[in-house]
Amino acid sequence: MPGALVFIYMTLALIALAILVTFSDRHMHEFVRPVKRFLRGDFGRVPRAAVLALVPLLAGWQVWDITAPDVAVPAALRIQHPSSNFPKSFETLKNPLANPPEADVQAFVEQAKAGNVAFIAQVEADVKRWREANADRHGLEFIATAPMKKFLDALKAGTVDPQTAKAALVEKYLFEGRALYAMNCRACHGDSTAGDGPMADGFKLRPINFTDNGTIETIVEGYTFWRVTNGGPGLPTEATPWDSAMPEWKLSLTEEERWKIILAEYDLAQKTPRIPESH
Amino acid sequence: MSVHPKLRVLAPVAAALAVVAAAGALAADKPARAKPAETPELLEQGRAVYFRRCSFCHGLLGDGDGPAAEFLDPRPRDFTLGTYKFRTTQSGKLPTDEDLFRTVSRGLSGTAMQAFDNEIIKNGLTEDERWAVIAWIKTFAPEFKNPEYDPYKRQVALPKGMPASSAATIAKGREVFEKAKCWECHGKQGRGDGQKAFDRTDDWGFPIRIRNVTHPWKIKGGTEVEDIYMRFTTGINGTPMPSFIEGVPSEEDRWALATYIKSLQHKQTEHQVLKPLRVEGALPAAPDDAAWAKAPPMDVRLAGQVTAPPRWQNPSIELVTVRAVANDKEIAFLLQWDDPFKDAVHDEKAELDAKELTKTGGYSSYVDPYEMVPRKLETFRDAVALQFPLKLLEGTKRPHFLRGDASNPVQLWRWKADLEEQGKRSVEEAVARGWKQPPKPLAEKHQLVAGKAEWKDGRWSVVMQRALVTPDGSGVQFAPGVFVPMAINVWDGSNGEHGLLMSVSTWQYVFIEAPVPARVYGYAGFAVLATGLLGVGLMRKAQRSGS
Incomplete structure (x- = not known):
């Protein structure tokens, strides 16, 4: 399933990123600095408001997608040449x-x-x-x-x-x-x-x-x-x-x-x- | 040469693709190479091909009377008279070799004659083999030897420079349809219901059905505008379908008519899950209620019942369109299918005694449609049945689609035209445990399905309605969010159908969408809130540390 594959790769990439970022204080500082600046509003208040509104909505949509009842036709995997009861x-x-x-x-x-x-x-x-x-x-x-x-x-x-x-x-x-x-x-x-x-x-x-x-x-x-x-x-x-x-x-x-x-x-x-x- | 290197690689590929595409377009229609000369060797090759691939239907003597012929409707062609339906020659004339090549290559849709082109089926005939067998088939009719009947002097060409199909050509074609009185046979909606009499026959005396032009898979001579144009320009030899070359003299009018007929062809839905339209209040009880139009349709294809003897391979109903509407208490189904004749009486004495057909090693377990059953009006009723598992089974398990079996019974809601006509309760609930015994009707107090039907312009519309959940717990129970398997059986009385002689579908599903539970809204709302607060918190923190 490509979905599962994408998930595994994304997780691995995030872990690698976290290791890289927390490797030293200098790395950590370099990483956090632009984020902090963005949150302070140094890049403008409108983009900050947009991100702060969009991220929760995205999270909500993901949770909805996972928990809402899924309507898929019950599919049976069919064996064309079954042998379980072949004498x-x-x-x-x-x-x-x-x-x-x-x-x-x-x-x-x-x-x-x-x-x-x-x-x-x-x-x-x-x-x-x-x-x-x-x-x-x-x-x-x-x-x-x-x-x-x-x-x-x-x-x-x-x-x-x-x-x-x-x-x-x-x-x-x-x-x-x-x-x-x-x-x-x-x-x-x-x-x-x-x-x-x-x-x-x-x-x-x-x-x-x-x-x-x-x-x-x-x-x-x-x-x-x-x-x-x-x-x-x-x-x-x-x-x-x-x-x-x-x-x-x-x-x-x-x-x-x-x-x-x-x-x-x-x-x-x-x-x-x-x-x-x-x- | 200053061609870009990439293009140099691509050019031959593109050329090859173009050739393949052209071959694909021409496959089964026109020979790619020249017709071989009619030598004794070619005839001998044709005789061998004919024996192996054609004779079991068309007969060793080419008279259309091979071993399988008696079960086929339409019958296999009798080659001895030189009468051919699908030609590009004038009415009553012989076909050209290319006409025969086309029929052999692509077969006749909806009949026992399948495509023989080896580009369509792996074990098909090569072009040479097809030419050989055509040469042999022509030896059966002496007319082909007579230069006076030379078909190449009687050819009808497709007109050139005709307009593409458009709203204007279709509207014009509709006028031609009215003026040329096509509806006298084919019906106002093209469903083959124009004739009130039931005694049309072909030149051999076999009964003939007037084509329902809205069902493309039954149109033998081809479904394209060019094919349709050719059919009413040349007529269909041996049948009551005449040529309209004089009736509609203008080529442009005939072309417009062809685009109109093409526009009538039904486009089937592809899904297998019927989702009832959710409504508040009363369900539409009448078949012609305008509310039905809002419910999404599901087309269900059917085949003849061939799983159990007596077997029936001549069904006349091959498509039923179903809609459903539900409120929180009840569900109603609308079933619609084309049937040119309303049959609302039933004579049990005329039913088939299938004893001979159910024997092992009997001659055949199929019903001979010409000898064994009366196919006429005023004999058997039209009917339809919805079939559900009596109890839903675990996982994807279901009872067998043909009436279930002893341990996995099914429930049938059978609507019968004769009961409707007599003003009685027209739907009867029954339980079947396999095909060996007829379904057993439930006791009167368990009969809970209401029915209402109407036959109009060659189409039945039947409504069946019941509570989603029955108070006595009998029969299928509909709950939101549950896939309920559903199959359909249909009987066309004037086609001789009754009992196991019917059209059947395999399992489809009915699915009532469940309202989304409140907790799902809760989860999503919580996720939005939590992430939002986290973001605002981080922002505050950043502002504090910055200042």
């Missing part, structure tokens, strides 16, 4: 969809070969309409990303390897995650995760901008999952849970839906989660 078990959680197990990859390849890869209900209608309009193309071709293109080429050539297939499956999850994000999170956090959704201005505690440094990249995935799962009500007191509009998503979204959203959220924000420290 240790979440610390090392990994997003299971970022690295799907072999069985899931196998099943996906089989479905892709048969041309009947199934999607979550929320995107099904849109995918179906695309497939009807593009009957001559593979049913995954609308996923216009490099890993999916590579997979579909390999599928055609009959040379699919597990790595290529896994990367394509993650693209499918990302597609679903983006749709779930757009349906559930977008209104506040914005279509690009920049914290600029149409409702953002309605909350005193603004929705987090995930593209900012120091947000989702400074925490482990398990923490993100914990925050999405328990929302505002799951925050400890130091993070002012009463101001947070973040829902307790465990009441509305399945675990898989939450992980899909987190996968898409990091991808859209172009961030990677912090790696858990190994113990």
